[in-house]
Amino acid sequence: xxxxxxxxxxxxxxxxxxxxxxxxxxxxxxxxxxxxxxxxxxxxxxxxxxxxxxxxxxxxxxxxxxxxxxxxxxxxxxxxxxxxxxxxxxxxxxxxxx
Amino acid sequence: xxxxxxxxxxxxxxxxxxxxxxxxxxxxxxxxxxxxxxxxxxxxxxxxxxxxxxxxxxxxxxxxxxxxxxxxxxxxxxxxxxxxxxxxxxxxxxxxxxxxxxxxxxxxxxxxxxxxxxxxxxxxxxxxxxxxxxxxxxxxxxxxxxxxxxxxxxxxxxxxxxxxxxxxxxxxxxxxxxxxxxxxxxxxxxxxxxxxxxxxxxxxxxxxxxxxxxxxxxxxxxxxxxxxxxxxxxxxxxxxxxxxxxxxxxxxxxxxxxxxxxxxxxxxxxxxxxxxxxxxxxxxxxxxxxxxxxxxxxxxxxxxxxxxxxxxxxxxxxxxxxxxxxxxxxxxxxxxxxxxxxxxxxxxxxxxxxxxxxxxxxxxxxxxxxxxxxxxxxxxxxxxxxxxxxxxxxxxxxxxxxxxxxxxxxxxxxxxxxxxxxxxxxxxxxxxxxxxxxxxxxxxxxxxxxxxxxxxxxxxxxxxxxxxxxxxxxxxxxxxxxxxxxxx
Numbered sequence: 001x002x003x004x005x006x007x008x009x010x011x012x013x014x015x016x017x018x019x020x021x022x023x024x025x026x027x028x029x030x031x032x033x034x035x036x037x038x039x040x041x042x043x044x045x046x047x048x049x050x051x052x053x054x055x056x057x058x059x060x061x062x063x064x065x066x067x068x069x070x071x072x073x074x075x076x077x078x079x080x081x082x083x084x085x086x087x088x089x090x091x092x093x094x095x096x097x098x
Numbered sequence: 099x100x101x102x103x104x105x106x107x108x109x110x111x112x113x114x115x116x117x118x119x120x121x122x123x124x125x126x127x128x129x130x131x132x133x134x135x136x137x138x139x140x141x142x143x144x145x146x147x148x149x150x151x152x153x154x155x156x157x158x159x160x161x162x163x164x165x166x167x168x169x170x171x172x173x174x175x176x177x178x179x180x181x182x183x184x185x186x187x188x189x190x191x192x193x194x195x196x197x198x199x200x201x202x203x204x205x206x207x208x209x210x211x212x213x214x215x216x217x218x219x220x221x222x223x224x225x226x227x228x229x230x231x232x233x234x235x236x237x238x239x240x241x242x243x244x245x246x247x248x249x250x251x252x253x254x255x256x257x258x259x260x261x262x263x264x265x266x267x268x269x270x271x272x273x274x275x276x277x278x279x280x281x282x283x284x285x286x287x288x289x290x291x292x293x294x295x296x297x298x299x300x301x302x303x304x305x306x307x308x309x310x311x312x313x314x315x316x317x318x319x320x321x322x323x324x325x326x327x328x329x330x331x332x333x334x335x336x337x338x339x340x341x342x343x344x345x346x347x348x349x350x351x352x353x354x355x356x357x358x359x360x361x362x363x364x365x366x367x368x369x370x371x372x373x374x375x376x377x378x379x380x381x382x383x384x385x386x387x388x389x390x391x392x393x394x395x396x397x398x399x400x401x402x403x404x405x406x407x408x409x410x411x412x413x414x415x416x417x418x419x420x421x422x423x424x425x426x427x428x429x430x431x432x433x434x435x436x437x438x439x440x441x442x443x444x445x446x447x448x449x450x451x452x453x454x455x456x457x458x459x460x461x462x463x464x465x466x467x468x469x470x471x472x473x474x475x476x477x478x479x480x481x482x483x484x485x486x487x488x489x490x491x492x493x494x495x496x497x498x499x500x501x502x503x504x505x506x507x508x509x510x511x512x513x514x515x516x517x518x519x520x521x522x523x524x525x526x527x528x529x530x531x532x533x534x535x536x537x538x539x540x541x542x543x544x545x546x547x548x549x550x551x552x553x554x555x556x557x558x559x560x561x562x563x564x565x566x567x568x569x570x571x572x573x574x575x576x577x578x579x580x581x582x583x584x585x586x
Contacts, residue, residue: 010453017411017456018418018433019449020441028446029453035512036454040400044466048473055472057302057528058289063331075195083195085424094420097432 004037005030099258099575102167102315109156109166116152116166116210120145123168123212126259133240133578135232136253138173139180140213148210155208164322165208170254170263173214174221175306176295177201184297185229186219188443192423198295199330200264200306200323207322212260216250219445220414221266221299223247224274224517227508228447235504236278237576238542242501245275251309252279257576262319263309268299269402270497270521272307273533277496277545280535280574282316282562283309285521287552288528289334291320292327298413300406301332303525312572313534313562317341320555336553344556345563350384352561355489359395360520365498372537372544373495379568380493380561390485390492394478398522401478403515404458404471405526411455419443450511475526482527486551491561494520496533496545524549532558535571543571 010030014021021029077090086093100108108114127140145168152166176182176194183189197205204211218228226234226249234249236242237257244253248265252275255263265272267285276283284307291306298304308319321342326335354377361370377387419425419439427442429435444452458467485492498519507513524531529552533545546565550557566572 005457009457013453013456013460016460017415017452018436018440019444019452020437021449022441025446025449029450032450032511033454033457036403036450036515039512039515040404040467043397043400043404043470043474046394046397046470046474046477048470048477051473051476053469053472054475054479058332058334060289060332060334065328079195083193083422085420092420095429095432095435 003034004041005033099311100261101312102164102261102310102318105167105261109161116149116156117146119166119168120149120210120212123260126257127212130237130257130259130578134235134237134244134253134257136216136234136244136250136257136259137170137213138183138185138216138231138250141179141211144179145210145212152208152210162206162208164204164318167209167262168212168260169204169209170212170215170251170260171201172217172248172251172263172265174217174266174297175200175264176297177211177214179211180214182214182297184220185217185231186443186445186448187230188417188419188425189423194295196295199292199327201295203323204264215248215254215263218247218249218447220297220410220448221247221268221271222410222447222451224270224514225502225507226250226275227504228445230445233504236501238280239501240579241503242542243278243504245278245501247271248275248283248309252276252281252283255279255309255311256281261311262315264306264319265309266296266304266306267525268303268406269525270518272309273521273531273545273547274497274517276309276533278501278543280543280571280576281309281311282313282532282534282572283307284316284320284532284555284558285525285530286320286324286555287530289332290530290553290555291323292330292333294327294329300409301413302409303406313559313566314342314345316532317345317559334553339556341556341559344560347560348384349380349561349564352385352491353489354380354385354387355390355485355492356387357390357392357395357492357494359392360494360523362396365495366539368539369495369498369500369544372539373493373546376536376546376565376569377493379565383564383568385561388489390489392481392485392523394474394481395523396519397474398478398526399516399519401471401474401526402518402522404467405475407451407455408459408468409455411452411459414448414452417443447511478523479527482524482529490550491557492549494547496520496547500539500542500544520547528552530555530558532562534562534565535574536569537571
């Protein structure tokens with residue numbers, strides 16, 4: 001079976017998905033993804049030329065609610081800050097972005 | 099092992115207390131857990147406290163519909179007690195600050211959360227071998243898998259550790275383990291039960307459902323958890339019927355469709371035979387059966403996997419080793435942190451899912467894969483809709499196999515995906531479907547799958563209960579090897 005996805009593509013996708021993979025993991029995923037996608041490629045034989053996508057699965061439309069704060073439905077800030085590994089001045093402390 | 103209905107009778111006659119029920123559950127857990135690993139966390143102190151509260155409610159005649167009933171919760175559903183880990187290193191030390199909607203409803207009904215049940219990591223898997231903690235064994239044969247991803251809930255209910263569990267089902271994750279463990283498992287209609295507080299795998303497929311030893315017990319749980327929730331924009335306002343009232347109604351004249359594609363040559367003969375014997379029982383009670391065709395049924399497998407992995411890749415983007423729970427990684431900046439934390443925190447099946455989903459959503463590949471799958475889903479939904487113009491209910495085997503040996507498919511992801519071949523079709527169409535035990539092959543349970551149109555769970559209960567009353571399968575219970583009691 002010809003390869004649908006190669007090592008370079010897996011590495012690129014892993015980068016996009018922020019997934020750190022070892023060389024061994026890349027090799028394993030190349031194989032398993034090719035096995036799966038090779039099997040799933042049969043879907044491309046189904047004639048969908050005149051078929052809409054199924055983006056809407058519930059038939060529900062325009063689900064809205066009033067935009068008001070509901071403090072009783074929220075966790076307190078103290079509860080949430082208590083869950084953070086590091087805080088400073090009641091803010092979450094994370095590694096630098098730049 | 100008592101059913102919920104039997105338990106409620108004994109509670110009302112004061113023959114048993116909530117405390118007794120919790121102690122019995124904890125005792126069964128102590129006996130079975132070294133063999134099964136169905137639980138990630140047993141919430142002994144809070145369960146005992148809640149039992150005392152429920153006994154007080156029962157004495158004051160303020161008991162809810164599930165007062166005193168111990169329940170295991172798949173560890174994908176947020177509870178304020180204990181942790182919610184999704185059986186992943188990524189969330190190993192996460193404690194939810196709020197209860198999921200289904201938990202709030204169960205608590206209000208008086209149910210007692212005994213513990214958080216094991217699962218395939220982030221609900222991705224069909225054997226419970228992808229749990230980052232441990233696999234789950236099948237109570238009927240400890241060398242076999244319990245099924246997945248709700249292997250923990252299924253094993254806990256099947257063994258008697260609890261009378262009932264709550265699982266989730268995306269492509270078969272309640273039904274297939276229920277089939278493997280010889281019990282009842284229901285995936286409700288998409289939108290029937292709120293997903294608020296449920297860690298998302300695939301947002302247009304996921305549903306929470308009961309895993310129980312009888313159809314009536316499954317109906318009791320759905321009665322409590324079903325209904326509209328304003329916090330879940332996909333939850334339906336469709337009226338919730340009195341499900342229990344349908345248990346006991348006759349099935350004369352009901353038309354049952356048997357799709358030839360779901361009885362194909364890849365299904366082992368003993369499974370097809372057991373299901374056909376089950377169908378004959380339904381005919382004896384007045385139902386009429388006919389063969390139908392769902393030509394795209396088996397196209398559900400690629401349709402399902404392409405869509406759910408795409409949705410999963412998006413849903414799991416939030417897990418960065420910073421939010422929810424921290425992972426200890428040595429990093430130089432934020433991107434490096436993401437790469438290392440997600441590399442360390444996720445297991446191989448989760449990584450494969452994210453990679454597949456990211457690939458099929460990316461520019462240049464989107465049309466051929468994701469968009470095509472989305473269109474085929476429309477066609478599959480239409481096929482089921484057309485079939486239900488001629489029949490009331492569709493029956494098939496639940497799984498193309500009985501419980502396979504631990505390790506048999508762990509290194510073969512495609513083989514694992516194909517375990518879902520019979521449960522994927524109703525999932526793709528958003529239809530309710532339930533597995534009920536209908537026999538054994540070489541000591542391993544076989545499941546019968548019943549599928550109805552959207553929001554017709556009452557019909558599934560009607561047929562499932564009628565089948566149960568005419569057959570012995572729901573009375574069979576596993577025993578540990580070398581125990582005094584043989585499996586029966």
